[in-house]
Amino acid sequence: MLAGLLxxxxxxxxxxxxxxxxGGIPVAYEVARSLGAPLDAFIVRKLGAPGHEEFAxxxxxxxxxxxxxxxxxxxxxxxxxxxxxxxxxxxxELVRREAAYREGRPPLAVTGKTVILVDDGLAxxxxxxxxxxxxxxxxxxxxxxxxxxxxxxxxxxxxxxxxDVVCASMPTPFLAVxxxxxxxxxxxxxxxxxxLGRPTTATPPADAPRAAELLARAAVDAPGGVPPVxxxxxxxxxxxxxxxxxxxxxxxxxxxxxxxxxxxxxxxKGFNAVAAExxxxxxxxxxxxxxGLGDDESPEQALxxxxxxxxxxxxxxxxxxxxxxxxxxxxRAAADGRRxxxxxxxxxxxxxxxxxxxxxxxxxxxxxxxxxxxxxYACFDHSSGDDGQAYGYAAAFGAGPVCERxxxxxxxxxxxxxxxxxxxxxxxxQDELFYAQQNAATVRNAEAYxxxxxxxxxxxxxxxxxxxxxxxxxxxxxxxxxxxxxxxRIVVWAHNSHVGDAxxxxxxxxxxxxVGQLAREHYGPDCRLIGFSTHSGxxxxxxxxxxxxxxxxxxxxxxxxxxxxxHDTANPSFVVPTHDGSPAAAVLExxxxxxxxxxxxxxxxxxxxxxFHVRPSDQFDAIIHIDHTRALEPLxxxxxxxxxxxxxxxxxxx
Numbered sequence: 001m002l003a004g005l006l007x008x009x010x011x012x013x014x015x016x017x018x019x020x021x022x023g024g025i026p027v028a029y030e031v032a033r034s035l036g037a038p039l040d041a042f043i044v045r046k047l048g049a050p051g052h053e054e055f056a057x058x059x060x061x062x063x064x065x066x067x068x069x070x071x072x073x074x075x076x077x078x079x080x081x082x083x084x085x086x087x088x089x090x091x092x093e094l095v096r097r098e099a100a101y102r103e104g105r106p107p108l109a110v111t112g113k114t115v116i117l118v119d120d121g122l123a124x125x126x127x128x129x130x131x132x133x134x135x136x137x138x139x140x141x142x143x144x145x146x147x148x149x150x151x152x153x154x155x156x157x158x159x160x161x162x163x164d165v166v167c168a169s170m171p172t173p174f175l176a177v178x179x180x181x182x183x184x185x186x187x188x189x190x191x192x193x194x195x196l197g198r199p200t201t202a203t204p205p206a207d208a209p210r211a212a213e214l215l216a217r218a219a220v221d222a223p224g225g226v227p228p229v230x231x232x233x234x235x236x237x238x239x240x241x242x243x244x245x246x247x248x249x250x251x252x253x254x255x256x257x258x259x260x261x262x263x264x265x266x267x268x269k270g271f272n273a274v275a276a277e278x279x280x281x282x283x284x285x286x287x288x289x290x291x292g293l294g295d296d297e298s299p300e301q302a303l304x305x306x307x308x309x310x311x312x313x314x315x316x317x318x319x320x321x322x323x324x325x326x327x328x329x330x331x332r333a334a335a336d337g338r339r340x341x342x343x344x345x346x347x348x349x350x351x352x353x354x355x356x357x358x359x360x361x362x363x364x365x366x367x368x369x370x371x372x373x374x375x376x377y378a379c380f381d382h383s384s385g386d387d388g389q390a391y392g393y394a395a396a397f398g399a400g401p402v403c404e405r406x407x408x409x410x411x412x413x414x415x416x417x418x419x420x421x422x423x424x425x426x427x428x429x430q431d432e433l434f435y436a437q438q439n440a441a442t443v444r445n446a447e448a449y450x451x452x453x454x455x456x457x458x459x460x461x462x463x464x465x466x467x468x469x470x471x472x473x474x475x476x477x478x479x480x481x482x483x484x485x486x487x488x489r490i491v492v493w494a495h496n497s498h499v500g501d502a503x504x505x506x507x508x509x510x511x512x513x514x515v516g517q518l519a520r521e522h523y524g525p526d527c528r529l530i531g532f533s534t535h536s537g538x539x540x541x542x543x544x545x546x547x548x549x550x551x552x553x554x555x556x557x558x559x560x561x562x563x564x565x566x567h568d569t570a571n572p573s574f575v576v577p578t579h580d581g582s583p584a585a586a587v588l589e590x591x592x593x594x595x596x597x598x599x600x601x602x603x604x605x606x607x608x609x610x611x612f613h614v615r616p617s618d619q620f621d622a623i624i625h626i627d628h629t630r631a632l633e634p635l636x637x638x639x640x641x642x643x644x645x646x647x648x649x650x651x652x653x654x
Contacts, residue, residue, distance in 0.1 A: 001591050001613065002027065002118075002148050002168045003034035004560045009116065010035045014141065016108050017200075018042040020119040020131060021097060022187040025195050027148060028118035032200040035116075039200045040108040041101050041192065042117065042135070044127040045090035047083070049076050057083070059130035060090045062098065062107075067130040101192050115140045120184075121177030122150035122167075125158065132162060149180035168560070169593075171608060182509040182613075211587045212568035218584030219574035225257025225532065225626045227575040229268075232261065235577060235622055236269060240526040241472070243492040243516050245499035245620075247533050248597035249310065250540030250549075253629045254532045255318035261530075262322070262491050266329065270486050272341045273479055274326075275472055277494035278314055280442050281353045282306050283345030284435055290326040291340050299323040300635060308349065310599040312540055312549045312634035320635060339486075344475055346468040346492070346515070351388040351446040354439040355380065358410065361436035365421045369413065376410050377443070379403035392450025407447045411440040434478045438471060445470075458512050465498060469518035492519075496531045497596050504618035531620040533594070535567035537629035540641065541601035551631045551644040555603050561593040562616055566625040575624045578617040588617040 009015050012035075019028025021041040032039035047058040047068065057078055058068030066087055073083065098107075117131055128145060135143055142163035151174040155167040169180050178184035220231050227235070236242060244261060246254040265271040276283055282305035288294030289302035296302040299320045306314040323343070330340040355377040362370035380391055382400045394400030414437055421433050445467040453460035472492065479488030492499065494515065502514040519527045536556045540549050557563030565587075566576075578585050594614045595606075602609045616623060634641060 001560055001593065002146055002166065003031045004590075004592070005166050005168055006031060006035060006116065006144075006146055009037070009114065009144070012037075012114065014112070015114045015116060016040065016110060017116045017118060018108070018110075018131075018135075020044050020117065020127060021101060022189070022192050024119035025192045026187060027120050028116075029195040029198070029200065031116065031118055031146060033198075036201055037116070038108055039196065041098075041196060042131055043094050043097050043101075044131050045094050046127060047086050047090060049078065050082055050086070056124055056126045057086075059127045060087055060094060061127075061130040061134035062094065067126060067133055069124075069126060097189070100189055101196055103193065103197070105196075110135065110138045110140045112139070112141050114142050114144065116144045116146050118146050120149075121147050121180060122154045122158075123174075123177055125150075125154045128158065132158075149177055150174070169607070180506075182506055212565055214583045214587050215566065215576060216569040216571060218582050219569055219571050219576055221571070222257075222573050222575040222624055224260070225253050225573055225624050226260045227622075227624065229264070231575060231577075232264060235530075236265070236528060238526070239523075239528045240487060240489045241476070241492065241519050241523050242271070242490075242528045243494065243499040243519060243530065245494060245496035245529070245531045247496045247531070247595060248539050248541070248554075248601070249313050249495060249599045250597070250601075250632045251532075251534060251537070251629045252318060252632045253534070253626045255316065255632055257532070257624065257626070258493060259318055259322040259325075262493075263325065263329075265489070265491050266326075266341050269489065270339075271489040271491050272339050273344060273475060273488065273490040274341065275344045275346050275475060275490050275492045276314070277347055277468070277498060278306070278345035279308065279347050279350035279353065280345040280435075280438055280471070281350050281357050282308075282314070283343055286323055286343045290323060290330055290343050292327070292331065292334070299327070303635070309546050310542065310549070311636075312632065313599065315635045316540075317633045317635065339482075342479075344471075346471045346494070348442050348446045348449055348464060348467045349388065350439075350442060351391070351450065352380065354442040354446070357439040358414070358436055358443065361432060361439075362414075366417070369417065372413070373410050376406035377403075379406045380447075388446055388450040389453070391447075392453055396451050396454040402451070403447055404451075407440075407444040411437075411444045414440045430478075430482070434474075438474065441470070441474075442467070458507075458510050461512055465513055465515045465518065468494070468498065468515040469522070472515065472519065473522065495596070495598065496533075496594075497598075499529055500531055500614070500619040501529060504615040506613040528622075529620045531616075531623050533563050533566055533623060533625045534629040535563050535625075535627045538631040538644070539597055539601055539629075540631040540634065541597060542599055543602070544600060547600075548638050549634050549641050550638075551641045552601050552603065553644075554597070554601075554629070555606055557595060558593060558607065558611060561595065561611065562588075562614065562623075563595055563625075565592065566623070567627055569625075571625075572628065573624075573626045575622055577622045579621055585617055588623070589615060591615055594619075 015037045017028050017032035017037045017039050019025040021043045043062050045060045046056045049055045049057050057072045060066050144164040145158050145162050146166040148168045150167045152170040155165050159165045244258045285305040286302045289296045303315050333340050359370050359373050380403050395402045449463045452463050498514050499516045502508040502512050502517045516529045537554050539554050578588050591613050593611045595610050
């Protein structure tokens with residue numbers, strides 16, 4: 001990714017790349033190879049404080065240049081004698097490394113050259129400062145600092161002393177360089193020697209296609225984001241589980257294209273369930289409606305269960321129209337004796353609502369069991385209203401009871417008595433029992449989730465996606481139990497960050513997983529993951545959690561990002577398969593930034609809030625790009641949404 005940001009230096013004969021050994025060498029190698037520039041090591045040794053060697057008081061660079069932090073020296077009371085002893089020790093190690101790394105090769109000449117100094121990142125910047133000052137004595141034409149990660153303040157400081165600074169990421173808050181890497185294992189001397197011995201100057205011919213050109217050649221037009229039937233047929237094959245994403249929770253084209261693809265999956269491939277990133281009870285109300293059951297008389301009424309923030313995710317014009325179509329389709333299927341298609345939720349936020357549904361079911365089949373359930377779930381009454389987060393906070397910090405045992409006991413009892421409750425045979429009875437069991441499972445998992453959310457982001461994220469994966473598996477098993485000939489098939493609607501394989505993203509290094517990863521591991525070749533992206537437009541999102549829906553302008557994608565690369569194909573709407581072995585698929589094997597807009601969009605902190613690193617070819621089986629998109633229309637648009645956002649260029653853009 002860093003090499004992509006240095007594209008303007010590619011193929012220039014006056015450019016050399018120097019990697020700060022050892023950690024900067026693997027990064028510098030990738031940069032040099034991409035730019036077609038010669039590579040060498042520039043060795044800088046940190047001068048560690050006595051007794052605290054990891055804390056730098058200065059640095060020693062090739063050529064004998066010493067840079068020290070006078071404030072730190074005074075603060076730690078490091079004497080001149082101690083400093084001299086430290087510098088002499090590091091100088092011996094510097095000489096040893098120079099001899100070991102180059103294996104007799106002379107250092108690259110840098111006089112009059114454009115030198116790109118590369119390290120694995122900047123923290124205090126003392127090592128890089130020593131390198132810059134030492135290099136100045138060799139009189140290069142210009143010095144460019146290029147690093148994958150650094151604090152914004154450090155990048156600004158170096159921008160005042162060198163000709164160019166390229167920082168690929170500037171996390172806020174900046175904790176450590178290693179936090180920006182998937183793999184930050186120690187670099188060995190052998191690895192440095194190996195990389196310095198590899199050729200990097202073989203530049204591709206001037207007419208060699210760039211990444212965007214390769215993608216443009218492979219791109220298949222997908223008007224409105226819907227791929228041609230032959231492409232869909234090849235992509236889906238005989239898959240039983242297809243997960244279709246969205247790179248925002250508020251983009252009209254993503255929802256509309258996903259709905260059209262789903263219609264094709266239902267009518268042509270026999271898919272008989274839509275499982276959405278939605279709460280189980282709210283989605284099941286829609287399920288009853290589309291199958292001709294329940295009391296709702298219109299799609300709008302069936303969607304009224306979606307009251308929790310962000311209601312627009314499901315109470316919008318696209319979902320309304322799809323629900324209406326699904327009711328019509330199921331009516332025809334029932335008349336022809338064919339299997340109907342249901343609508344289900346995978347999420348676990350419905351703690352209190354699911355408790356109510358369990359009790360309501362038991363009231364119809366076993367009133368005494370309903371009383372026991374009511375008594376168990378009364379444990380949750382100490383939390384305020386329908387606020388699962390309030391329960392989790394109180395339980396996690398000892399300010400209220402922990403209701404884990406009661407939630408587990410209720411789930412076990414419901415599962416134990418299942419056979420007795422099915423005394424009245426028939427699919428309807430089985431469906432209602434399954435609905436109640438999944439509500440009980442949701443209560444159990446939601447209880448753990450709300451307690452876990454105060455332990456850390458990864459813990460709560462994984463609980464949620466594991467629940468979605470478990471619900472998906474249970475739903476497939478339930479539908480298979482009703483099958484006559486063909487096995488059940490499910491299409492999943494969720495955000496890219498859930499649909500994509502976490503192992504191909506930077507969050508996977510933290511132990512975070514996704515329902516897409518779980519589905520791949522469980523279903524293997526019977527699973528497909530499809531992602532969406534956009535370059536610019538508008539989006540429906542809030543400014544903070546629980547806020548009103550706003551229609552916001554989406555900033556053009558960041559340079560070097562996946563969205564910017566797809567935009568550079570100059571194709572307004574297309575699909576690219578990622579596993580067909582083509583040169584275009586190879587382009588998507590590299591690591592790039594990708595944008596994720598959830599229910600909150602903060603354009604003022606877009607890099608920190610909405611971008612993360614991915615390997616697109618491993619994250620998805622296909623990517624659908626719609627270059628310019630518009631905001632999803634809520635069923636109840638607010639005056640703020642109707643007014644929209646004042647463009648950032650106002651009034652100069654008029």
